[in-house]
Amino acid sequence: MVEGNGSAVETSSALIHARGLTKRFRASEPIARRSRASAGRGRSSGLQRRVREFTAVDGVDFDVRRGEVFGFLGPNGAGKSSTMRMIGCVSPVTDGTLRVLGMDPAVDGSRIRARLGVVPQEDTLDVELTVRENLLIYGRYFDLPRSVVRERADRLLEFVQLAHRANERVDPLSGGLKRRLTIARALVSEPELLLLDEPTTGLDPQARHAVWDRLYRLKQSGVSLVLTTHYMDEAEQLCDRLVVMDDGKIVAEGTPRQLIDSYSTREVLELRLPAAVADTVGERLDGSAQRVEVLPDRVLLYADDGEAALVRVHDLGLEPESALVRRSTLEDVFLHLTGRTLVD
Ligand SMILES: Nc1ncnc2c1ncn2[C@@H]1O[C@H](COP(=O)(O)OP(=O)(O)OP(=O)(O)O)[C@@H](O)[C@H]1O
Numbered sequence: 454m455v456e457g458n459g460s461a462v463e464t465s466s467a468l469i470h471a472r473g474l475t476k477r478f479r480a481s482e483p484i485a486r487r488s489r490a491s492a493g494r495g496r497s498s499g500l501q502r503r504v505r506e507f508t509a510v511d512g513v514d515f516d517v518r519r520g521e522v523f524g525f526l527g528p529n530g531a532g533k534s535s536t537m538r539m540i541g542c543v544s545p546v547t548d549g550t551l552r553v554l555g556m557d558p559a560v561d562g563s564r565i566r567a568r569l570g571v572v573p574q575e576d577t578l579d580v581e582l583t584v585r586e587n588l589l590i591y592g593r594y595f596d597l598p599r600s601v602v603r604e605r606a607d608r609l610l611e612f613v614q615l616a617h618r619a620n621e622r623v624d625p626l627s628g629g630l631k632r633r634l635t636i637a638r639a640l641v642s643e644p645e646l647l648l649l650d651e652p653t654t655g656l657d658p659q660a661r662h663a664v665w666d667r668l669y670r671l672k673q674s675g676v677s678l679v680l681t682t683h684y685m686d687e688a689e690q691l692c693d694r695l696v697v698m699d700d701g702k703i704v705a706e707g708t709p710r711q712l713i714d715s716y717s718t719r720e721v722l723e724l725r726l727p728a729a730v731a732d733t734v735g736e737r738l739d740g741s742a743q744r745v746e747v748l749p750d751r752v753l754l755y756a757d758d759g760e761a762a763l764v765r766v767h768d769l770g771l772e773p774e775s776a777l778v779r780r781s782t783l784e785d786v787f788l789h790l791t792g793r794t795l796v797d
């Protein structure tokens with residue numbers, strides 16, 4: 454197949470290659486009746502429907518390299534899962550170019566799927582079965598000999614630290630344990646590329662760290678990982694490179710360090726100020742830092758030296774209820790790029 458844009462070289466080396474990748478959903482909806490009179494005119498009026506198109510992924514470009522952890526960071530509805538589902542060959546591409554492992558999902562979907570491990574956003578474990586049975590049954594989809602699946606299941610249960618629960622039913626397990634089991638299940642086919650859609654959403658901090666630890670070990674063992682998240686700390690901890698997505702578009706791309714260096718300052722001064730000064734604080738602080746963000750519950754002053762900014766705040770006669778100097782994070786990058794915070 455002929456590649457456009459002269460990008461054949463990049464395509465062959467990239468594990469995933471996307472150019473102008475687009476996902477549109479078509480929804481058919483009934484047309485609302487305008488008035489009682491028109492509604493009464495004919496019975497067919499209630500059957501009229503209109504097809505609406507909604508663009509969930511709006512022409513995105515990215516390349517995932519072998520061996521790296523690549524992330525999609527963005528808020529609810531950004532288009533992360535829609536992108537992942539196209540990569541996973543379970544949702545057709547509407548427009549643009551997508552190559553996964555050098556193949557076209559429209560032509561080679563099943564060959565690609567055979568080489569991927571997928572951890573979907575919602576767990577799809579069989580909760581009536583035991584932990585181990587979930588792996589054994591999944592292994593059968595890959596035409597692997599039973600002895601191989603049994604050996605892999607035992608090894609993977611050790612890997613995700615679930616061996617001691619192997620014969621228990623899945624249903625009562627905690628969210629964190631279910632997530633680890635889903636990761637083990639995705640690894641039964643020994644994939645070279647693992648797709649994880651929000652691997653730790655809804656988990657408590659300890660369970661999240663347990664998942665991060667396993668993912669880090671997988672990367673060390675040579676598996677390439679693509680994940681989505683709306684947790685900036687997850688993206689910072691795990692991703693070698695990431696794209697920031699918002700409203701179907703990629704708004705920035707780079708390593709966590711590059712993104713912070715490009716779109717934020719070294720430090721941030723977070724202030725909580727008395728309600729009485731809230732309305733005028735933006736104006737009063739103007740010029741006291743490289744950038745000032747007034748949020749409903751706090752004011753952020755972006756400055757390379759946060760302590761020096763705090764001195765300027767005091768010089769202006771402002772007396773914050775609290776003041777905290779911290780390093781910039783990807784949350785600050787997102788706020789700068791979109792004007793909104795990541796987690797509502
Ligand atoms: N099957 C579908 N039909 C119509 N619209 C859809 C469908 N799937 C997703 N959408 C819409 O596309 C947009 C992007 O959804 P998507 O699930 O890709 O976002 P997301 O970034 O994964 O969000 P979340 O963080 O909530 O999982 C949303 O507005 C969503 O409502």
Ligand SMILES: [Mg+2]
Binds near residue numbers: 533534535574
């Ligand atoms: Mg999603």
